[in-house]
Amino acid sequence: MSHEDKNEFYVDEQLRPMQQIEGGGGPKKVYLQNMPKPVRYFGYFFVIGVPILLLVLVIISFFK
Numbered sequence: 001m002s003h004e005d006k007n008e009f010y011v012d013e014q015l016r017p018m019q020q021i022e023g024g025g026g027p028k029k030v031y032l033q034n035m036p037k038p039v040r041y042f043g044y045f046f047v048i049g050v051p052i053l054l055l056v057l058v059i060i061s062f063f064k
Helices: 003-007 013-022 037-063
Strands: none
Touching: none
16 A cells, blocks of 8 residues: 555545554554563553452452
8 A cells, every 4th residue: 555545544634644643553462571560560460450359349249
């Protein structure tokens, strides 16, 4: 696809530069081991901690 072919997908000419800057593609896979330590620990909390908290909540709701 050439540069001219890409330009015909733009609807508003005033937004074209912004769309070209912000068009980073689709979502990319996140690798926690490549993140800084605080972000990595926060990510581990959500990946491991939140399911455990939800499981504890379900168990508590059965005993109540």
